Amino acid sequence: MLRQRPSIPADLPAPTGRLVDSRGRPVKDLRISVTDRCNFRCVYCMPKAVFDKDYAFLPRESLLSFEEITRLARLFAAHGVTKIRLTGGEPLLRRNLERLVAQLAAIPGMEVTLTTNGVLLPRKAAALKAAGLARVTVSLDSLDDATFRAMNDMDVPVADVLAGIDAATAAGLGPIKINMVVKRGMNDHEIVPLARHFRGSGHILRFIEFMDVGSSNGWRLDDVVPSAEVVRRIGAHFPLEPVDPNYTGEVAERWRYADGGGEIGVISSVTQAFCSTCTRARLSTEGRLYTCLFAQSGHDLRALLREPRSDAELSAAIGAVWQARDDRYSEIRTAATAGLRKIEMSYIGG
Template structure:
């Protein structure tokens, strides 16, 4: 589960201020047909922020079962979804996502999610040079004028699992330039402080796109995301190899305030740590990753 963290009322000067989760995302539920997902969403929906507001609950999914699950997920308390759509070509889509179903199944699920009232709906396209970068404009054309926001994500180094090479990264500036040649774009201000995507609108008013520049223009300095694994470990960065044990605190009977203070004591050093030596592709996030090792 991902959380967007916010500060609560200030504590004494020099002490970490307690933290609260204002948004909850479940990226581990990419195969949203997993048993119990509705129950998990319902439990999260019962939580409240310190101000008494409900959480903004999002699900990141490959869309495999979204067509049949969307209404139930909405009823359980899900707010919105983000769906992976790396290609409109069936063979390429299946190869990039390691799945065996057609992209039309995902597109049908996206429409079902919209009809169920989930939103805003974001669509993520990871762009890899020489693989699917030829579809940048086609993807923009397909979703321009729809209720959905297409986001282009620079191909990221996630350790030793994806054979990452800088040569395969298509910079966000190039993505914008390619689309702008066909559909003129205008930059937009960020909607929420700390959001990961830079926003651009179509000049003719038919929607917007987002660019996540995790390689060429990292956003570690304003990042407010943390991840909690199924084992109850808190990760302050996508690149962190180890997390911090929250499960032990929970099983030890820690109160909400004690948990909040403990998380703040982890988060503050992670934001201010000095980057250690790391591969070039991971230098941008080394400061947060080093605090979790």
């Protein structure tokens, strides 16, 4: 893995206020991976053939401390970030995560959310809510137990995730977003059953096109179920109407049930690229800043934290990276780019 250090031009002052990249996109969202480990081995993210064989997970001392994460988060907030999403791996494996949530939630104007596979929520949801967590997103790729066990590849039953959703709801972390990664021939038969199950629940089910993130999931274009097809399949059973986005840059295209039964979302990174409005920065478990989910390398902020450097110098480094950002991978995706070696999703967060 590359270890390049971001350069800090001597004449670059610490940026303040709204920060935009070379394509005019502001930074508004920061996704923070708090661990590269997971209790699942999902076939599209951490397949056993790679991650249970010779993959090197990070040693504890390589991980950013909660204090280091919070320091960087405050600097990102000064640049315009208003939302933080904690990811992994599985973020609930990080010990005392509620302490980090409390530190981040104390940043003025910051919304803190979390993406999880849900199985640890029954014992964690109440503490996370008390610490200031606003919402959770839960990954659930099938209601069919055999299909779900095959996809997580750790023989975890669907009931464990559903119990986590119930616990999060009881703790007041709703409405919950539930993400289904759709892979043709594996779980696409579950699109309508999932829609039927969560219709009227108050939760928002979102269908994500299978993406070529990382280099280990065996991605093929033939395995992608286009979002338009997902909408057609659901609409054939439950008529749908398009809904305006909540804000510029929202990644999910929204649809509501015509009879008032709630809404769904589709995330179409493969067939309908949304690079032009992407406002997301990503901070890896060991403090590398990535400007795209499909990046091949990142920028080492941990080295600057531990030298140490001043807040002004760190802020300038962040500004220099974002201002140079030119990423638009999904707009230029080809068979050749899909084959490039990229950072694994379990390391950078989804």
